[in-house]
Amino acid sequence: MTAEQPPALALRGLVKRFDAKTAVAGVDLTVPAGSFYGLLGPNGAGKTTTLSMAVGLLRPDAGGAWVLGHDVWADPVRAKQLLGVMPDGIRLFDRLSGAELLAYHGLLRGMDPAVVDQRAAELLDVLALADAGRTLVVDYSAGMKKKIGLACALLHGPRLLVLDEPFEAVDPVSAALIRDILARYVTGGGTVVFSSHVMEVVERLCSHVAILADGAIKRVGTLDEVRGEQTLEQVFVTVVGGRTATGEELAWLSR
């Protein structure tokens, strides 16, 4: 990080409590510009909560988030222009067709209609969604929904992409397509932050990794720094701490 180049995403002391439960307990993270950043964690670790606070969807109880030096909560207009977001487990405006949805997002971002048309057509083509025609997004398959969500996040050419579980419920063909697009995006100078619990994808794609568990960062650094001599999965299981089956339980399942 140099003085003239602020980090693509900086999180400082993020805290979020839901009732009595602390979902995120003070997360600090610095995502250098041009990196491909994987946020790893088991279910319920606070990945979605952290990313929601980073992009302005959920107000943190303490701490702040900066996108390329712009405070997400104090200067949201500028920060949100630089950001492309694909949330997980959140509905799209799914009573629109794919093309309608893209046009909607583009115009909401204040883009020129001609540019929206041209980019929407290209995105639908590349993501193999053009065949769907006037099918409403609500009738898309899970993989198609992920792809149209990604297209919405990419449409305005953001400098930082924040993706929550982009590879969840996606078939291998679509996953490969999404991987290629993201890799090209990073090569072209963009920054990607995404959450996942699929080690194999993270190991293949990421330059940097952070492991989140119980609402706190347990390991952080470049991929090689984090995994050292071991595989990423070994590190992950050690950090998170799980139990292994002994073969004694659930005996009634076999007969």
Place this chain on the structure above:
Amino acid sequence: MAVAVTDAGSDVGAGRRVSAWHFVRLKLRVLGNNFRGQGWRVGLFAVGAAVGLWSAVFGFSLFAAPGLAGNDQYATLLAALGGGLLVLGWLLLPLIFFGVDETLDPARFALLPLPRRTLVTGLFAAALVSVPAVAGLLASSGLIFTAGIFGGWPAALTQAVGVLAGLLLCVAAARAITSAFATMLRSRRVRDLAAVLLAGAAALIAPVQLAAVAALRDTDWDRLAAVAAVVGWTPFGAPWTIGIEVAQGRVWAAPVKLLITAVTVVALLVWWSRSLESAMIGTASSGRTSTRSPATGTAVTQLFPRLLDWLPRGRFGALVAREARYWWRDARRRANLITLAVVGLFVPVMLNLGSASLTRGGGTPESSSPVLVTLSMVFVGVLAAATLANQFGFDGSAYAAHVVVGVPGAVELRARMAAFSLYLLPLVLVISGVLALLVLGQPGWIGLTAGSLLATFGAGLAVNTLLSVLGAYSLPETSNPFAMNSGAGVARSFLAILSMLASAVAVIPMVVAAALLGDVWLWLALPVGAAYGLGAALLGAYLAGDVLDRRQPELLATITARR
């Protein structure tokens, strides 16, 4: 190897029988868990319970009035007509205002090995556990009191049975009709049929309203009593009049009327179980045709409906276009729209027809008065605007897209108002035209009717927009457009009624002007009303937009359904 497809000897899933009691306990548990750690929900529920209790006391005293007065002349009249209104209310109000509490969503039971009969009785039993049901039971207990005064213990006991049967009838009717309409509204082909049926249901208001007005005017009590005697033999009045029949010596009538009620309840439950099945297996996306047809035009031209081609191609235009599409494509919104159209047309027509025919019968040559016309228009305007009271709840978590982009609050609210008005303004014109031309026979009154309607609608938009930002709540993500979340429904309706009162208060100047200014007002009403409505709506969007800008993430959190 031959594989047996059926396996009678398997012990998988064999266990104790599931009774209705399980469903009741499940519902209570879900309600309790909903309250956990959510102080405001407990508060809302308390408010709802208080309102329910208050109406129960009111109803009780009404039903007990003949007994208290010691005069059994009008006991049958009150029991039959009052009880009939109660049933009618249970039938229509869920459709028009409140929706039904789907704490136990039938679709959740689709995978469990439950016989249909167990499921229906279980869900029915669970539906009885609600504030309105308890309030209804308490209110109608007044009938037991009245029966006891006139007929002693036997009459009181009979009426107690009758009250219970009547409550079963009310709840079964509410469930059956909302479920049936939900099924119809899901498929495109019968959607128009549903609208027609709903019109028929709304038309039922007319005779009741006529009777009420007649009662108020203190004429023809005996003729009304004859009507009540007939109503007492229909399912609407049968369960409520059993006790008084016994008290007046017609013991044979009690079993017959109980039988009428029982047959109706069973029929309703059978009807409900039919539509329940289609709700469980989810025919939600059926009936949508031509989806695979290739798209024509660019993305932006596709977003804008052809009729709205003139909208600016920017943020405001896109919001209006998307909202306009949603009012038709989203089953929940469409249900609201159709109901509104029917009720908005029928209620003022009936109200003015009724009063016109009565005044004519009384010998006065004038028909409806400007004040009454204005009032009925106020009702329609307020009802229309109240549709937006939870407009963000319709979107659910999809609203996150607006938060991510950072849509300015005032732009968003203006666009939402504009899109809803695209549907409502033609309706307003039709309603005021029909009323002025056909009902009143006074073409010159179009200005008055349209002006009052526009003023109320605008003021209502302002109030409800603010409410939609501050008092939004999440709607369940089921295919039933009438479904409501958890037990807070009563309190939410209370909030909506408050907002309707507020919007009605906001247009008092229009009513006063109608009363004071006389003929000049017939000309001034349209321009003044339109300006008043527009001004109020814009002011509302400006004020509520400011609030929205500051609490976008909080709003998103409240409308995201908890999973």
